[in-house]
Amino acid sequence: MTTTILFAANAGLWQTYRTPLGQALAEPGIDAHLSDAADPAAVDFIVYAPLSPLQDFAPFTRLRAVLSLWAGVERVVGNPTLTVPLCRMVDPALTEGMVEWVTGHVLRHHLGMDRHIRNPSREWDHTCPPLARERPVAMLGMGALGTACAEALVRLNFPVTGWSRTPRAHAAIPMLHGEAGLEQALRSASIVVTLLPRTPDTENLLDARRLAWMRIGSVILNPGRGALIDDAALIAALDAGRIAHATLDVFRTEPLPIDHPFWVHRCVTVTPHVAAATRAPSASRAIVENIRRAIAGEPLLHLVDRARGY
Numbered sequence: 001m002t003t004t005i006l007f008a009a010n011a012g013l014w015q016t017y018r019t020p021l022g023q024a025l026a027e028p029g030i031d032a033h034l035s036d037a038a039d040p041a042a043v044d045f046i047v048y049a050p051l052s053p054l055q056d057f058a059p060f061t062r063l064r065a066v067l068s069l070w071a072g073v074e075r076v077v078g079n080p081t082l083t084v085p086l087c088r089m090v091d092p093a094l095t096e097g098m099v100e101w102v103t104g105h106v107l108r109h110h111l112g113m114d115r116h117i118r119n120p121s122r123e124w125d126h127t128c129p130p131l132a133r134e135r136p137v138a139m140l141g142m143g144a145l146g147t148a149c150a151e152a153l154v155r156l157n158f159p160v161t162g163w164s165r166t167p168r169a170h171a172a173i174p175m176l177h178g179e180a181g182l183e184q185a186l187r188s189a190s191i192v193v194t195l196l197p198r199t200p201d202t203e204n205l206l207d208a209r210r211l212a213w214m215r216i217g218s219v220i221l222n223p224g225r226g227a228l229i230d231d232a233a234l235i236a237a238l239d240a241g242r243i244a245h246a247t248l249d250v251f252r253t254e255p256l257p258i259d260h261p262f263w264v265h266r267c268v269t270v271t272p273h274v275a276a277a278t279r280a281p282s283a284s285r286a287i288v289e290n291i292r293r294a295i296a297g298e299p300l301l302h303l304v305d306r307a308r309g310y
């Protein structure tokens, strides 16, 4: 029987995805009708991105699952019309991209690269950075992305501590959880990376009180979600010299408004939500694997838990 798949992401993506998705569907031999427009009553699966004009899932009476092209699902997880399983994107290429962004920016701050890249006064500054083994890193969020980044940093000898919602164990990384664990992680790190989803529990997680737990001169990297950090509290901590630098990839409003103080703050680096792009060939394989599983009656991968919000 033919499976009907509706591609309902934001405009422009259909051209990027139609061929890779078609190729990925052909690999396991799935007989599919793939389209960016279909009779809702005939649709089995929706390939989805949260900025899609499709916000009412009620007419999709035969729908079996919604497969997100995004890892972060905060814009769709609370949609009351969505009653079928929702799967988020976990894709090796996306993870690889995030590992590169995080290790690159950690190494930038660890090695103090900026002072050599821009050195107008031609200063012959011999100061050597400590070794990575002397630069503790806290990874807030130890899911698909946080764990891969933490493991890459451990391979470079950084002592990494992980923090997650539930108690977890990792063979090479001490793990913490809960409020006391967060305090311990923040107090012990020189570099803090936030790779958490946006949920009601993580909104403004790094507020003034918790930013004050961070070591003087420490650095924040946020490739998770803008709402994890209280913007005003962060700027105050940077102005006070308490936090030395923040490298931010995600923001409450994107694109970051032209008059936002982050753009001009000398201790902030803005990257325009480029830490980890979803790449069509590998993302298509991840989507199709879940379609194959659903058809075969196997459990879906990377199911979103609606109650916890990620």
Ligand SMILES: NC(=O)c1ccc[n+]([C@@H]2O[C@H](COP(=O)([O-])OP(=O)(O)OC[C@H]3O[C@@H](n4cnc5c(N)ncnc54)[C@H](OP(=O)(O)O)[C@@H]3O)[C@@H](O)[C@H]2O)c1
Binding pocket: 071, 072, 073, 090, 140, 141, 142, 143, 144, 145, 146, 147, 163, 164, 165, 166, 167, 168, 195, 196, 197, 198, 199, 201, 202, 223, 224, 225, 249, 250, 273, 274, 275, 276, 277, 310
């Ligand atoms: N900038 C970019 O380009 C980009 C690209 C992709 C994704 N992202 C962001 O990265 C986020 C993480 O992605 P992922 O695939 O790693 O997600 P994931 O596999 O779902 O992992 C989420 C991690 O966050 C932890 N967590 C969730 N709520 C928490 C809380 N209240 N307190 C403490 N820990 C909490 C989870 O704890 P448990 O282990 O206990 O469940 C888990 O370790 C996404 O949600 C998205 O916002 C950004």
